[in-house]
Amino acid sequence: MVTLQDVQDAAKRIEGVAHRTPVLRSRTLDARVGAEVYLKAEHLQRIGAFKFRGAYNAIRRLTPEQLRRGIAAYSSGNHAQAVALSAAELGTTAVIVMPEDTPRSKLDAVAGYGAEIVTYDRYTGDREEIGNRLAAERGLALIPPYEHPDVIAGQGTAALELLEETGHLDALLVPVGGGGLIAGSAIAAKGSQPGIRVIGVEPEAGNDTFLSLAAGERVTVAVPRTIADGQAAPTPGELTFSINKELVDQIVLVSDEEIRDALRFAVDRLKQVMEPSGATGLAALLAGRLDPLPARIGVIISGGNVGAARLAELIA
């Protein structure tokens, strides 16, 4: 079980290390949506995504002996950088298992934080198995991307900060990938404002949590083909789903074209760069996916790691 107290403890643990990201407002957005919208800008978090919160909280809770031995993680995305930077901040070492075709810029970012990178073939290898084996062989603490109470509690701190700043909200929109961000967000939100609606957003092609909530059990979909690469998990996590099936009120779906529209809106009107997964909450709002429309809506903008060349393709 992860509780509001765990999220509050995590908030103290990350204070002064993670950024307290700003809450962005836009008159144009409010007018377009017809509601008051509060955007929690996790694309401005360290490493460019909320993932730093959970990774740092989890690593910070390890014993001195574990910190001495070091960390292992597997990720092709933001969790890799989050673990690498957290390890560096806490004076320990990290080994990150990453696909060998990971873009050079992401490999460089992880290496730049001093982490060791172990690559594998994503078509033939199993990253979890490689990560677990490395951890066992070298005595490393494995920090998974979402299936871990301390990671979930850390991710919940973004919603906690948002609600502290806004006061009462009627609804909170949160992108859903493996489910760690929304699980932590739901714990923070329902714990501090019981009446709030917690609404997850998935890309249409990666609707595994939508289907799982409808079925009442974890459902696996085909590996999603979507521009929202941070939400391409084919099945919810076991731990995250056990939380989300209790606390998440609804999942809404957005198409890749709606996500592109949100990226363009973010550029044109907000002057902000979001990655596709980071913009799904905004996309749901702009596409009118909320019915009835709440009056005061919080949205977690989960990340902004897209790269200039890729962004150019997406918004052209």
Place this chain on the structure above:
Amino acid sequence: MVTLQDVQDAAKRIEGVAHRTPVLRSRTLDARVGAEVYLKAEHLQRIGAFKFRGAYNAIRRLTPEQLRRGIAAYSSGNHAQAVALSAAELGTTAVIVMPEDTPRSKLDAVAGYGAEIVTYDRYTGDREEIGNRLAAERGLALIPPYEHPDVIAGQGTAALELLEETGHLDALLVPVGGGGLIAGSAIAAKGSQPGIRVIGVEPEAGNDTFLSLAAGERVTVAVPRTIADGQAAPTPGELTFSINKELVDQIVLVSDEEIRDALRFAVDRLKQVMEPSGATGLAALLAGRLDPLPARIGVIISGGNVGAARLAELIA
């Protein structure tokens, strides 16, 4: 003459109407430049650029009779939106003279604030003459884009806010177009921190202020061909140059390719969208144009109105 007191008065006048824009920091940027860099985020100002400050301040100072009659202005860019919005905020009407080939989105934005648009052929018409004639015929108050003490004082409020927030800075980098922003910034900066270096940034092709300062008098260059369309003035303003020749320590030049690099850096690392003119200060820093390098540097990011499709071209 425009004084620090005028800028301080302008700051009171725009308070609660203009945004007090954030000052952005980036560890990556500091490490890359080798200095502490403070970015004043005027791309997050209302209408997406600093221009709102000067236009609002100038219109706010008109008499009730002038406000009853209405405003005239000429601009193809951010000043048009700034005057249109300011007029709407102050309950008056505005007529804006704009080239007939202005992009639809900019015309729509100006019209959206309730302003009347008068178009002209930019190859055969003279916008100043049309603006002056309209103002005379209809009894309107003409608000020029930079040749006006109240406009200059208003533009200076961005630097004033920046320096209030940062305390001591060694240098302030400011984009130079017609010279209104840097004139106001220099008055605010030298007035509150006499030792500060005020450094202007121009695109290489639009180096009219650079040449004018070297010559000690206003020089006219060929109409600049540069992606920094907000800095395409071929000659400094008379009033602005009279201020800038006293207060500006230096002008540095950046190439279009260096501006593109800055736009990409802003997207990749800052997750911010800047327009080319808005990013020239950042471009100068990233290109290593400051020698010796000051330890604490403020930069005015002057605007972010670029449009998604155009940004895609610029950063591809």
